Amino acid sequence: TCALPIFGLFDGICRKFVVTSHKIGEQKCAALLARFLRKRDLLLADKNFVSFAIFSSIVHRHADFLMRVASNRFTTGKRRRTPSRRRDEYLVTLTPRAKVRKRLGRKPDSVVVRIIEYQIKGFRPSRLITSLLDVERFPREALIALYHERWRHETMYRELKQSLQLNNLRSKSRDGIIKEIFVQLTVNNVIRWIMRDAAEKGRRPV
Numbered sequence: 706t707c708a709l710p711i712f713g714l715f716d717g718i719c720r721k722f723v724v725t726s727h728k729i730g731e732q733k734c735a736a737l738l739a740r741f742l743r744k745r746d747l748l749l750a751d752k753n754f755v756s757f758a759i760f761s762s763i764v765h766r767h768a769d770f771l772m773r774v775a776s777n778r779f780t781t782g783k784r785r786r787t788p789s790r791r792r793d794e795y796l797v798t799l800t801p802r803a804k805v806r807k808r809l810g811r812k813p814d815s816v817v818v819r820i821i822e823y824q825i826k827g828f829r830p831s832r833l834i835t836s837l838l839d840v841e842r843f844p845r846e847a848l849i850a851l852y853h854e855r856w857r858h859e860t861m862y863r864e865l866k867q868s869l870q871l872n873n874l875r876s877k878s879r880d881g882i883i884k885e886i887f888v889q890l891t892v893n894n895v896i897r898w899i900m901r902d903a904a905e906k907g908r909r910p911v
């Protein structure tokens with residue numbers, strides 16, 4: 706069984722999750738989760754979730770994404786400079802293969818993305834890919850800083866797996882597994898709601 710949740714970045718509350726066979730994999734789980742995004746939501750994710758199908762699903766719902774992307778991905782498309790005129794920031798139009806386009810149906814058959822290249826002192830060069838194209842509303846420095854807040858998600862997964870023992874399910878039936886997951890995520894959300902209500906105004910509860 707594979708369970709993949711969507712967490713609020715600054716409150717740790719689980720907004721939605723899907724449970725599938727472990728044979729399906731995280732990318733397909735993420736594509737399923739994209740169906741629950743609302744208009745103007747922003748999905749932060751690691752490079753394991755970079756795919757045209759996921760991008761297309763997110764844009765189709767008028768939501769946005771910000772993800773890390775490997776250095777060898779999306780390097781052959783024609784680059785267009787953004788209004789910032791920076792060499793380390795550019796736009797690329799992604800177009801899928803006919804097979805992928807047919808499977809996606811009515812979703813966009815191309816997606817314009819903004820790629821940001823940067824290097825933090827002491828670390829390897831990195832790249833981000835996003836649907837947030839407006840360089841004035843969404844400055845590169847703000848997006849880089851926001852993406853690195855995503856590490857909170859990793860600590861949230863750790864709490865679910867170790868503190869709440871979500872990786873140690875005891876049920877053998879599908880219904881039993883679903884019940885256990887619901888209980889654990891309910892406990893997580895109740896704790897997070899209490900933390901959010903207790904936090905001082907303007908302070909992040911996590």
